Amino acid sequence: MGTRGRPRFWYRALGVMDGDCGGGMKTSNWVAVIFAAFCGNTLAAQADWVLRGGVIYSMDHTASHYSAMAFTGNRLTWLGENEAAAAYIGPETQVIELNGRTVLPGFIDTHIHSMDTLPLINGVKLSPYDSAEQVLENIAEHARTHPYQNPVLGSGFLAPAFGVGGPTAAQLDAIVPDRPALIIDEGGHTGWANSLALEAAGISRDTPDPVPGAHFFQRDEEGNPTGWLVEGAAIDPVTEALGVISEEALALAAPDFFKDMSAVGLTGAFDAGMIDTGELGRRLALKLVEAGKFPVRMVASLYVNQPGQLPTALAKLAELNARYHHPLFNVSTLKLSLDGTVEAKTAVMLDPYILPEGHEAKPLLPNPVMFDAVAAAHEANVDLHLHAIGDGAVRSALDAIERAKALHPESDSRTTICHIEIVHADDVSRFAELGAVAQTTPTWFYYDDLALRYLGVGRFNQMYPLASILRHGGKVTLGSDYPVSWIGKDALNPMFNIEMAVTRQQAGNPEVPVQARVSERLSVDQAIRAHTSDAAWQLRLEDQIGTLEVGKLADIVVLDRDPYVSDPYSIHTIKVDYTFSDGRLVFTRSSI
Secondary structure, eight states, rough: OOOOSSHHHHHHHTHHHHGGGSSSSSSSSSHHHHHHTTTTTTTTSOEEEEEEEEEEEEOOOOOOEEEEEEEETTTTEEOOOOOGGGGGOTOEEEEEEOOEEEEOOOOEEEEEEEHHHGGGGEEEEOTTOOOHHHHHHHHHHHHHOOTTSSSSEEEOOGGGHEEEEEEOOHHHHHHOOOSSSEEEETSSSSSEEEEHHHHEEEEEOOOOBTTTTTTTTEEESSSSSEEEEEEEHHHHHHHHHHTOOOOOHHHHHHHHHHHHHHHHTTEEEEEEOOEEEEEEHHHHHHHHHHHTTOEEEEEEEEEEESGGGGHHHHHHHHHHHHOEETTTTEEEEEEEEOOOOOOTTTTTTSSTTTTTTOOOOOSSSSSSHHHHHHHHHHHTTTTTEEEEOOOOHHHHHHHHHHHHHHHHHHHOOOOEEOOOOOOOOOGHHHHHTTTEEEEGGOOOOOOOOHHHHOOOOOHHHHHHHHHHHHTOEEEEEEETTTOOOOSSSGGGGGHHHHHHHHHHHTTTOTTSOOSSSSGGGHHHHHHHHHTTHHHHHHTTTTTTTOOOOOBOOOOOOSSSSSSGGGGGGGGOOOOOEEEEEEEEEEOOOOOO
16 A cells, blocks of 8 residues: 555556546546546437436535436436437437436435345344333244244344343343344344353353453353343354354345335445455455446445454455455445444443443543554555544544644545544534544434433533534535434435434424434535535545536436425435436336
8 A cells, every 4th residue: 555645456446547437536527528528428419318307406516406417328428408408319318307306416325334234134123212021022023923034133122221231141032942043232232142142152151251341241240141242242253153144145135225225316335344244245245246236336344343453454454455446346444443332331431421320431442552543544545434422432533533644644544433423512623623524324313312311411412513513614424324223224215314414303203302402403405415425525436426517427316306495304205216326227216
């Protein structure tokens, strides 16, 4: 990896080498026009597709509106007014009459775990709003109606529903006594195993915690594991022992899941870690790409959440990027998980928790080694994605970026701090000062009683300060963190994220309390840009996607109505009628 400009593997990953006309980067709009001409997309030539008669938002810095557009291959060739569209229509041109519909750049999910979703698709779907009794009833019903599912899998419950000590293997044994069971909590940072699952993984009283105080097995007074597994290194032995991940299972689940992404207008994504699926997930993604069956443009990451993984992380990332460098799928970002979640009591705070009184979470990556890893990434011009939920973790992330920039002022690295659930007031302006992207998931913006109880009013009022970060000149991007959905499958839909960023309330429900503070609500335009133009900047694809401009890639979504003029509490009901990814029509709503 070089120390000046982007590392060579980055450009190769985007298809810029050797005069490629399929996915190269550009530096300005006039270059895009020349680029389009040299690739055969001359102006006033017959287009492959023409869309006309609607409202087309460019989402670029000019905020231009058009009523028609044309594209050939995977590049936009013309944007203009409806009356001029006929010049681009020939015998082979396919025309969509928009009839007043709205066109936007394809949505980008800036934080998703795409492949890690696949093993859980056929498991029991639980809700963070379920009581312990409801969780147990739903698992029992799923086990009864799926007698051949082995192991029993599930996700979505909230561990504090079972008390501060979390759920136990004995509770799960009572409803699934005949086969192993593993249930992942809503945040994805804890797991719940029954006795057969613990036994399969060889976890007993004598088994040491993987990373004491950070990744550990919850234990009873005698030191026996209770069945509650805290953080990834404690969950991994169980998933491996149970054979939860298999190439065949992933391949079977993938087509329907990626169709679901297309159906909600997602054409781009940042995969924030194939934590469980790893190499199998990456291989499957590339296989789908090469078969022409991958309907999104994905930048993926190498996930690190243990100190022992840091010394070899950059070398491993470079090796992965050398193997996965297709314009539609590359592995180019280092993801560091600095802490866990509030509900798991593993979010790192500047001051102790209120409940449990005096509790202090340990960072997953201690500051000295984490700081060095961030600096090394800057030296190598590698982009970073830092998981930070607690205000202590957010501050550490910002401090690490500040130090890295001081050490390597010529670095081209971009850093995103994801989730930013609690941000101390003193740190809000630092996102803009340091050029750090603030990434989060508005479908979590229900009134968070749990955070209020665990952290108190002061920190509750510092949750998700998106508008303040923007007012200081920072960038905000939005993603689903799927399958960490909170609201189920709807969380995959950017329209829910956009609405809840605007209202900070449950979708469609103006009567519920606003997630503090009201002043942190975004405008509709800010929320859409956080899923399009600013999202593209996070992925370092702003010269290719995220706005509708001549010469850019044809990643496009057609909506049945305009979110700018809709009632804010109805934005989540807006439907996607068409989705184009890389010039390909990948979704059409059947009821059109």
